[in-house]
Amino acid sequence: MALQELHYTFRATEPQPFPLGWSHSGVVGSGDMEVMFERCMLDGEIRFKVVTPVRGFERVWEQVLGRFVNETNLADVSVEINDNNATPVVVLMRLRQALKEARKEAEG
Amino acid sequence: MTDWQALQQKSFYEATARERANGIVDAASFTELAGPRDRMSSPHLPALGEAIEFDDGVVTGVGRVGKHPVFVISQEGRFIGGAVGEVHGAKMVGIFQLAQQAYAQLAAKGADSLAERLPAVVISFETGGVRLHEANAGLLAHAEVMDQIQNARGKFPVIALIGSKIGCFGGMGFVAAATDLIIMSELGRLGLTGPEVIEQEMGREEFNASDKALVYRTTGGKHKYIMRDCNQLVEDSIGAFRTALASALQQPYAEIARCRRIGSEALVDEQLALAELSCEIQPQDARDVWAYFGNADAAAIPEQTTADFLRTVRRRP
Numbered sequence: 001m002a003l004q005e006l007h008y009t010f011r012a013t014e015p016q017p018f019p020l021g022w023s024h025s026g027v028v029g030s031g032d033m034e035v036m037f038e039r040c041m042l043d044g045e046i047r048f049k050v051v052t053p054v055r056g057f058e059r060v061w062e063q064v065l066g067r068f069v070n071e072t073n074l075a076d077v078s079v080e081i082n083d084n085n086a087t088p089v090v091v092l093m094r095l096r097q098a099l100k101e102a103r104k105e106a107e108g
Numbered sequence: 109m110t111d112w113q114a115l116q117q118k119s120f121y122e123a124t125a126r127e128r129a130n131g132i133v134d135a136a137s138f139t140e141l142a143g144p145r146d147r148m149s150s151p152h153l154p155a156l157g158e159a160i161e162f163d164d165g166v167v168t169g170v171g172r173v174g175k176h177p178v179f180v181i182s183q184e185g186r187f188i189g190g191a192v193g194e195v196h197g198a199k200m201v202g203i204f205q206l207a208q209q210a211y212a213q214l215a216a217k218g219a220d221s222l223a224e225r226l227p228a229v230v231i232s233f234e235t236g237g238v239r240l241h242e243a244n245a246g247l248l249a250h251a252e253v254m255d256q257i258q259n260a261r262g263k264f265p266v267i268a269l270i271g272s273k274i275g276c277f278g279g280m281g282f283v284a285a286a287t288d289l290i291i292m293s294e295l296g297r298l299g300l301t302g303p304e305v306i307e308q309e310m311g312r313e314e315f316n317a318s319d320k321a322l323v324y325r326t327t328g329g330k331h332k333y334i335m336r337d338c339n340q341l342v343e344d345s346i347g348a349f350r351t352a353l354a355s356a357l358q359q360p361y362a363e364i365a366r367c368r369r370i371g372s373e374a375l376v377d378e379q380l381a382l383a384e385l386s387c388e389i390q391p392q393d394a395r396d397v398w399a400y401f402g403n404a405d406a407a408a409i410p411e412q413t414t415a416d417f418l419r420t421v422r423r424r425p
Contacts, residue, residue: 003154024144027124028161029186036144036162053157082149084159 006050006058008065015044015075018099019106025098033083033091035098044075052083064088068095112136116347120271121295123346125167125184128232131346132269132353133171133178140169141206142199150193152242161187164195168203173350175225176357179207182232185274191239192280197249204229204256211264228357229260231287232269236302237278250279257286261371265289265364267356269349270296270338275327277302289367290338291352292329294414298337299327321410325394330409330417334398336424339367343414382424401425 018039026034048065068074079095086094115123115131123131130138142148144162153160165187171178181200183190192200210227238246260266268287270276275297276284284290284298292298301309303317303326316322325331332338340356342348356364369375391397398406402422409417 001157003157003160022145024162027184027186028159032186034144034161038145051154051160053159080162082160082162 001053001055004052004055006048006052006061008048008050008062010046010048010066010069011044012046012069012073012075014073016073018074018077018102020102023098023102023105025101026094028082028084031085031087031090033081033086033094035094036080037098037102038078038080039076040078042076042078046074046077046079048079048081050081050083052081052085054083054085060088061091064091065095068092072099074099116345116350118346119344120269120293120346120349121273121344123272124186125165125182125232125234128269128272128346128349129167129169129171129180129182132182132230132232132350133173133180138169138171138180140167142168142202148195148199150195150242152193152245156241158188158241164193164199165190166192166196166199168199170203170206173228173354173357177207177210177225177227178353178357179203179210179227179229180232181229183234183272183280185234185272188239188241190233190235190272190274191241192235192237192246192249193239193242194245194249196239197246197252200231200249201252201256204253204260207264208259223360226357226361227264229264229266230269230353231266231284232272233276233280233284234272234274235276235278235280236274237280247279250283253283254286257283261365263361265357265361267291267353267364269353270298271329271342271344271349272296275299275302277327285337285370287368288364289340289356290332290369291340291342291349291356292332292338293342293344293348294324294329294417295344296329296332296338297324297327298329298332303327322393325410330412330421331394331398334401334403334421334423337369339369341414341418 022038024036112135149160165184167182207227207229214222266287268284268290271293281300303323306315307317333341342352395406
């Protein structure tokens, strides 16, 4: 079966900008993923595109990504994920890591 | 991006392709080309339902080592075992083409300028060879890279670094063999047919791929160093690989090209003599060969630290 593309849009309650113009992190290993953030004008929205071989987890993705938006309030950023069977815990951890790295780089 | 100084201490074996690419050239000198933002992922994998990566499993770019522009190819083993598909291969070829352009520009400025700033291509291998999902395109990519190595001969060095988890096997084992200089760590593994494929085709009695010690004795850095299939053996850190690379690039091109292990009539004779020797001594294990070349305590070699090993080892004459 072909790869699946999922799209999600969220709106943060107190919009925060992504700290860099763009950033990339992670490796698409087995059970892992990569993520790319790109700052762009989205009228306060945050958009996700997920490319994954796994089917039937649309709702879980929505919950995990929504949780990430709730805890970070990121807005005006496009997020692309290439997934290779990462579990929800790994997805959330990778997203947090990526943001932490981006903040560190923005300061540094 | 990770701090360059910290990368120098990092294990080469555990580093990602991007970390290796950044760490093997001078501080802050690496510029990635055709990076993740260019989204040059495989056009074949989505139809097969296989995960894609923005860089198709290879980091390509250019950096500096001293005055030398160094064109870098760094493969990522965690993505489909570092297997080479169409885009991955095209990115490798692109790097060789850029090195050719740099060479032509420097050559136009005269011999002195060229010698001082001679470009190099450095490949950090981590691959099992052809990506079977893209079989024909993957094979073609291997042929094209091989072509590029031949085009570089007599002009600028092509240097192989092998010390990552997957090792360097399959078609890319041939490609590595065709480079001018091979630098390995003892954790690096180099071969043509990978251990698991040998076991699958010839049976467990012939080769037990789950016997890690056997796999390392047969394909690992120490064995390759004794056999002169690799030229230099270094500690497992990005810094150690970078230091070895930097000192190699201080040599004139002719010296580096002399490190080639194949590619001349004399070297073919040497390899054939080695095949004859192997029929004569009928080794049952790599240790028999080590002992034959004068390593009295062959059984102790796998346990030695790289430094101790280098101090005492006897290599094939």
